[in-house]
Amino acid sequence: MAEPRVIIVGAGPAGVRAAETLVAAGLRPTVVDEGRRDGGQIYRRQPEGFARSSAELYGTEAARAEALHATFDDLRPKIDYRPGHLAWNVADGHLHVVHDGSAEALPFDAMIVAAGATDRLMPVKGWQHAGVYSLGAAQIALKSQGCAIGRRVVFLGTGPLMQLVAAQYRKAGAQVVALLDTSRLWHQIRALPKLVSRPDVLAKGVGLAASHLLAGTMVRRGVTPVEIFGDADGGVSGVGVRLVSGRDLRLACDAVALGYHLRPETQLADLAGCDFTFDAATRQFWPVIDEDGRSSVPGIYLAGDGVRIQGADGAEIAGQLAALAVLADRGRSAPTEQISRLRQQRRAMERFRAGISEAFPWPHHLAAGLAEETVVCRCEGITAGELRAVVHDKGADEMNRAKALSRVGMGRCQGRYCGHAAAEVVAAATQLSPAVVGRLRGQAPVKPLAIRTRRAAP
Amino acid sequence: MSPLQPRFVRLAETDRPTVTIAVDGASVEALEGDSLLVAVLTRAGHLRHSEFGPEARAGFCLMAACQDCWMWTHDGDRLRACDTPVRAGLSVLTQPPDMPWPNRV
Numbered sequence: 001m002a003e004p005r006v007i008i009v010g011a012g013p014a015g016v017r018a019a020e021t022l023v024a025a026g027l028r029p030t031v032v033d034e035g036r037r038d039g040g041q042i043y044r045r046q047p048e049g050f051a052r053s054s055a056e057l058y059g060t061e062a063a064r065a066e067a068l069h070a071t072f073d074d075l076r077p078k079i080d081y082r083p084g085h086l087a088w089n090v091a092d093g094h095l096h097v098v099h100d101g102s103a104e105a106l107p108f109d110a111m112i113v114a115a116g117a118t119d120r121l122m123p124v125k126g127w128q129h130a131g132v133y134s135l136g137a138a139q140i141a142l143k144s145q146g147c148a149i150g151r152r153v154v155f156l157g158t159g160p161l162m163q164l165v166a167a168q169y170r171k172a173g174a175q176v177v178a179l180l181d182t183s184r185l186w187h188q189i190r191a192l193p194k195l196v197s198r199p200d201v202l203a204k205g206v207g208l209a210a211s212h213l214l215a216g217t218m219v220r221r222g223v224t225p226v227e228i229f230g231d232a233d234g235g236v237s238g239v240g241v242r243l244v245s246g247r248d249l250r251l252a253c254d255a256v257a258l259g260y261h262l263r264p265e266t267q268l269a270d271l272a273g274c275d276f277t278f279d280a281a282t283r284q285f286w287p288v289i290d291e292d293g294r295s296s297v298p299g300i301y302l303a304g305d306g307v308r309i310q311g312a313d314g315a316e317i318a319g320q321l322a323a324l325a326v327l328a329d330r331g332r333s334a335p336t337e338q339i340s341r342l343r344q345q346r347r348a349m350e351r352f353r354a355g356i357s358e359a360f361p362w363p364h365h366l367a368a369g370l371a372e373e374t375v376v377c378r379c380e381g382i383t384a385g386e387l388r389a390v391v392h393d394k395g396a397d398e399m400n401r402a403k404a405l406s407r408v409g410m411g412r413c414q415g416r417y418c419g420h421a422a423a424e425v426v427a428a429a430t431q432l433s434p435a436v437v438g439r440l441r442g443q444a445p446v447k448p449l450a451i452r453t454r455r456a457a458p
Numbered sequence: 459m460s461p462l463q464p465r466f467v468r469l470a471e472t473d474r475p476t477v478t479i480a481v482d483g484a485s486v487e488a489l490e491g492d493s494l495l496v497a498v499l500t501r502a503g504h505l506r507h508s509e510f511g512p513e514a515r516a517g518f519c520l521m522a523a524c525q526d527c528w529m530w531t532h533d534g535d536r537l538r539a540c541d542t543p544v545r546a547g548l549s550v551l552t553q554p555p556d557m558p559w560p561n562r563v
């Protein structure tokens with residue numbers, strides 16, 4: 001039998017472990033990654049010539065990051081590695097990629113999509129001002145470039161990343177003005193039975209939360225974001241929130257790191273025709289997978305944060321399982337003991353993931369309260385009022401119809417940063433569940449391509 | 459904050475050789491290994507202006523997903539400042555050069 005052509009999209013923890021597993025079975029997978037270096041976002045490698053140690057960059061996860069990087073360095077001659085390649089479509093058994101302005105269609109027998117995650121965002125009035133960044137962006141600025149996003153930084157949102165990045169900023173010498181968290185302490189306490197499935201990670205999280213208090217950093221829980229103040233030329237000048245007490249709090253700052261945990265990048269799975277299902281707990285659609293990462297489409301496998309936000313450790317397990325599923329489905333012998341051990345580890349990761357989403361809930365209730373003039377679509381400056389108008393005046397009670405009429409979700413980010421919130425705005429305006437309002441369909445190209453893009457020379 | 463005031467603050471890795479790039483024709487000193495976004499925002503408050511609103515923009519996601527950090531070459535090629543490394547002689551614009559479609563990208 002001819003060797004199967006396997007493509008892996010993504011060179012983060014899931015993609016690297018998947019590649020390692022396939023190489024161990026004698027295959028030579030193609031690894032397509034948009035990044036210039038391996039590691040994904042979580043274990044992003046700093047540019048050549050930077051001198052900080054792994055411990056400085058990755059903290060308690062330094063050993064895991066180093067192990068992943070070392071594995072990848074060993075794999076390099078044994079795989080077809082395509083850094084700097086944007087995977088922008090899946091059609092007729094081909095993955096379409098573009099690199100440096102040249103387009104190419106790569107045929108595959110099996111594909112493992114490990115495309116990672118981006119920040120999940122809820123708009124707040126003024127979030128279009130210069131100086132407002134996603135939490136992930138705040139971390140990348142520091143990790144990859146040694147910079148803070150401003151002199152005085154407010155962290156607004158919720159989730160483990162907010163706790164972590166604020167601590168990293170303080171440690172690096174940045175001024176952390178406050179952590180303004182929409183979640184409540186009881187959310188975290190209520191989630192403990194699930195969070196104890198990974199006691200070591202839970203302990204690190206408690207340690208992070210305590211570090212903010214020990215450092216005397218202002219922490220407010222249960223806040224309602226009201227406005228990010230600023231002006232068109234100068235950008236951000238402050239943040240206003242309503243506290244649990246009902247009192248308004250206004251803080252001066254020149255940067256805001258904003259985010260509500262993460263959302264998977266599912267566009268390629270969508271274009272491949274994978275079935276999606278609505279997850280009521282996190283109020284989002286995501287692809288259907290089995291316990292090894294098989295999607296509903298034969299030959300398409302999904303792994304890592306690109307399908308379920310289980311974090312880096314969960315992604316390493318998911319990448320191995322997806323690769324073993326590819327091998328099993330291609331008639332190779334399956335190491336049953338290893339698979340059953342990995343599945344068991346994965347169940348703990350999944351339980352913890354569910355706990356995190358309860359501990360730091362998506363604040364969907366904020367959508368109904370967004371002021372009419374609040375920008376929902378940052379790309380094209382479209383407001384909550386304009387989105388609600390197409391719902392009320394034109395009966396657009398389905399997300400893709402609302403997109404077509406309002407252009408929310410049609411801009412250059414393709415709905416990555418407004419899609420979930422826009423669905424909540426429509427749901428609130430129609431009194432329907434977001435399960436009924438639906439999701440933005442994935443569209444090719446999943447990121448903008450230049451008109452000058454040309455076909456690669458054969 | 460004044461538009462001329464730098465937005466980003468360097469906290470580490472400052473001991474790198476310098477590289478000179480040009481932004482709207484003016485020389486900007488960057489450090490080797492900087493992204494274009496960092497090179498500009500350690501010297502200025504923004505990268506470009508929104509085509510759909512009055513406000514200046516300075517990027518948002520820094521992971522090549524949001525497309526908020528677009529800048530342009532003199533040939534009209536679009537660059538994502540967050541994942542474009544600086545190199546000596548790189549010359550960029552904060553708005554697309556005036557050229558007829560379809561050359562304008």
